[in-house]
Amino acid sequence: MDSMADSASTRDQPGEIHAETLPVLSFLIDEHRYCVDARAVESVVAWREPTELPGGHRRIWGVLQDRGRVITIVRHPFSDHRSPVHSDERPLRTLVSPTSAGHLGVVASQTFEIEALLLRRTPAHGATLETPRGPATLIEFESSASEIVAA
DSSP states (O other): OHHHHHHHHTOOOTTOEEEEEEEEEEEEETTEEEEEEGGGOOEEEEOOOOBOOTTOOTTEEEEEEETTEEEEEESOTTOSSOOOOOOSSSOOEEEEEEETTEEEEEEESEEEEEEEEEEEEOOOTTOEEEETTEEEEEEOHHHHHHHHHHO
């Protein structure tokens, strides 16, 4: 999987014009639809409550350990106050990606299959992409990690 993550990190700069097929993994956080470059996702793990960090960054929900990795779980990629709602009908799952700041996890209320999107421009973090399931906001794990580290 490392070679897939490496190829995702060497993508063209946002806005460059070309034709690219981007494999995306779509998911929901509550009722909001997001997507990530599927090549950047190392694993999707079953929900476990993260351990909170006293005095931690407001966007960090906590950390958890999985298969020898310490994963920093973010509350919400574009907000510092929302966390997905957990219920027995919709168990949460965590999308995990290696970043320059360590493993980052985004908690999803629901995940969907990987779909290929044909793009004419390299999208930027936060861009709205039209997926077969409807519009979705693109999350780039590396950008999210950089935002948290910089704050």
